Amino acid sequence: MTIRLHDTSARQIRDFVPLTPGCVSIYLCGATVQAAPHIGHIRSGLNFDIMRRWFTYRGYDVTFIRNVTDIDDKIIRKSAEQGRPWWSIGYENERAFNDGYDALGCLPPTYEPRATGHITEMIEMMRGLIERGHAYEADGNVYFDVRSLPGYLSLSNQDLDDLRQPSGEGETGKRDPRDFAMWKAAKEGEPSWETPWGRGRPGWHLECSAMAHKYLGSAFDIHGGGIDLIFPHHENEIAQAKAYGDEFANYWVHNAWVTIAGEKMAKSLGNSVLVSEMVKHWRPIVLRYYLGTPHYRSMIEYSEESLRDAESAFARIEGFVQRVTEKAGETVPPAAEVPPAFAEAMDEDLGVPQALAIVHTTVRQGNSALAADDKEAAVARLAEVRAMLGVLGLDPLDEHWAGEGDRGEDLHGVVDTLVRLVLDQRQSARARKDWAAADAIRDQLNQSGLVIEDSASGPRWTLGPR
Numbered sequence: 001m002t003i004r005l006h007d008t009s010a011r012q013i014r015d016f017v018p019l020t021p022g023c024v025s026i027y028l029c030g031a032t033v034q035a036a037p038h039i040g041h042i043r044s045g046l047n048f049d050i051m052r053r054w055f056t057y058r059g060y061d062v063t064f065i066r067n068v069t070d071i072d073d074k075i076i077r078k079s080a081e082q083g084r085p086w087w088s089i090g091y092e093n094e095r096a097f098n099d100g101y102d103a104l105g106c107l108p109p110t111y112e113p114r115a116t117g118h119i120t121e122m123i124e125m126m127r128g129l130i131e132r133g134h135a136y137e138a139d140g141n142v143y144f145d146v147r148s149l150p151g152y153l154s155l156s157n158q159d160l161d162d163l164r165q166p167s168g169e170g171e172t173g174k175r176d177p178r179d180f181a182m183w184k185a186a187k188e189g190e191p192s193w194e195t196p197w198g199r200g201r202p203g204w205h206l207e208c209s210a211m212a213h214k215y216l217g218s219a220f221d222i223h224g225g226g227i228d229l230i231f232p233h234h235e236n237e238i239a240q241a242k243a244y245g246d247e248f249a250n251y252w253v254h255n256a257w258v259t260i261a262g263e264k265m266a267k268s269l270g271n272s273v274l275v276s277e278m279v280k281h282w283r284p285i286v287l288r289y290y291l292g293t294p295h296y297r298s299m300i301e302y303s304e305e306s307l308r309d310a311e312s313a314f315a316r317i318e319g320f321v322q323r324v325t326e327k328a329g330e331t332v333p334p335a336a337e338v339p340p341a342f343a344e345a346m347d348e349d350l351g352v353p354q355a356l357a358i359v360h361t362t363v364r365q366g367n368s369a370l371a372a373d374d375k376e377a378a379v380a381r382l383a384e385v386r387a388m389l390g391v392l393g394l395d396p397l398d399e400h401w402a403g404e405g406d407r408g409e410d411l412h413g414v415v416d417t418l419v420r421l422v423l424d425q426r427q428s429a430r431a432r433k434d435w436a437a438a439d440a441i442r443d444q445l446n447q448s449g450l451v452i453e454d455s456a457s458g459p460r461w462t463l464g465p466r
Contacts, residue, residue, distance in 0.1 A: 001338075003015075003056065003346075004445075006349050007224070011157075012187075014251065015350075019219055022060060024060045024221050025062075025221045026221065026222045027067075027211075028048045028064070028109075028223075028225060029224070033075070033092075036093055036100075037096060037097045037274070039258055039278060040258035040265035040272070041097070041275075044225065044226050044255050046104055047255040049101075049105075049292075050352065050392060050393065051296075052107065053107070053390075062213075063110045063216065065112075066109040066112055068097075068112060069115050069207060070115055070116050071086065071191060079110050086191055090144060091146070103287075103448070104287055105285070105395075105398075113211045118207065118214065120440065121345060122183070123209070124196075126195075128187070128244050128245075129240065135182060139172045140200055141173060142181070142202045143173075143180065143182065146160065146180070152235070164177050164178070180203065183200050183201070205240065205349050206231070212248070213246055218334060219247035220249060221250050222250070223252060223323045224255070226255055227256055247410065257299055258299075260299045262327060270275075273302060285396065288394060290307055292393065295352060295353055297349075305426065317363055317385070317394075318396045320363045320367055322387075323367075324366060324381075324382040325397070328382070335386050336386075338391060339358055339362065339388070342355045342359070343389075345357075352384075355388065357390065363385060366382060375443070420452065426438050426441040429441065
């Protein structure tokens with residue numbers, strides 16, 4: 001068994017070899033908490049949640065770090081605009097992110113450090129970089145000298161001579177306009193901390209280098225994040241860490257965006273879809289299916305139609321699980337081993353789409369067993385389906401999803417009420433043996449895209465295939 005991952009730095013899929021046998025260390029760039037999360041933000045956490053679950057299934061002991069950037073230019077700007085403390089804005093949105101992660105079934109990280117809780121580690125790293133000649137102080141700012149490190153820009157495969165970065169606001173005294181700020185001198189009214197170079201606040205890139213070093217050491221297995229972070233953030237993280245003497249990450253894994261009309265979903269573009277609003281109209285488990293089942297390196301073009309397709313596809317899986325559970329009663333076994341084809345797909349760069357095809361194939365096999373009244377085979381297929389869904393975080397019988405259908409799914413509740421009224425009419429027709437009327441009602445519902453099944457507990461409806 002060998003797990004293989006696409007390594008951005010190598011530009012190819014590589015066999016995964018952990019630094020410590022049996023263990024995996026992962027650092028994921030988490031939220032910058034200037035605003036509540038949209039589904040593009042949550043996709044990254046969800047993709048790496050699936051990665052973590054697969055490593056755990058394969059027997060690895062996983063340490064998963066996901067940081068919180070709770071101070072940056074945007075948070076400070078919003079603080080001034082709203083007349084609120086910067087930490088109030090950060091904490092409110094940090095909770096919104098965690099609510100979003102939890103709603104979509106992401107496991108909590110091993111540790112979730114905040115940037116402002118690690119100023120001491122940042123100062124220590126800056127001091128070491130200055131001593132080694134890789135950084136310098138100017139007007140209370142501390143900059144990294146990009147020309148001091150051979151191999152800078154190797155992750156993004158750029159040429160330094162072609163790189164042009166405008167000087168940031170207040171970033172005075174740079175030796176080279178491409179040098180980046182690790183520490184920004186204090187401005188009146190802004191939060192600041194004391195350092196040997198005067199009061200100021202951290203730059204964006206420094207925090208992750210310092211926190212990764214603290215929680216995972218000088219070398220760790222996997223660094224993850226969205227493709228938009230490759231440059232400048234991850235490139236500058238590498239520069240700081242390598243210059244400090246760390247080996248840093250052995251693999252770089254990046255997830256693609258959620259887009260609308262071909263553009264990255266972003267608040268600045270006014271095209272974001274907030275998680276808090278989405279879960280009012282869609283079941284969270286359906287959102288997880290929608291965001292988690294495309295390959296992590298593939299773009300997701302957001303649309304209501306694609307979400308409805310995801311809802312229908314998951315309904316077929318969930319309907320099978322419910323039918324076998326009802327038929328098996330107390331004999332439902334715990335989750336089994338995943339089928340070999342599913343494991344093979346997941347081992348090859350987390351091939352979730354190929355793995356999901358195995359889920360649907362197994363569901364069809366299980367439905368055939370149900371139709372043939374082969375309870376033993378149906379239960380065996382259920383065990384396999386639950387094992388696969390568990391890896392994907394989509395097992396509807398998992399305690400996390402208990403009562404999930406009632407959590408903010410207003411539209412489903414309204415439809416259910418209306419369908420129940422029609423089903424009551426059908427039941428009344430059946431009771432008076434008006435089979436023609438009963439069949440007509442059922443046919444009308446089927447034409448509307450609903451599948452009606454008569455079970456021991458009464459009629460049940462599900463969305464039919466599209």
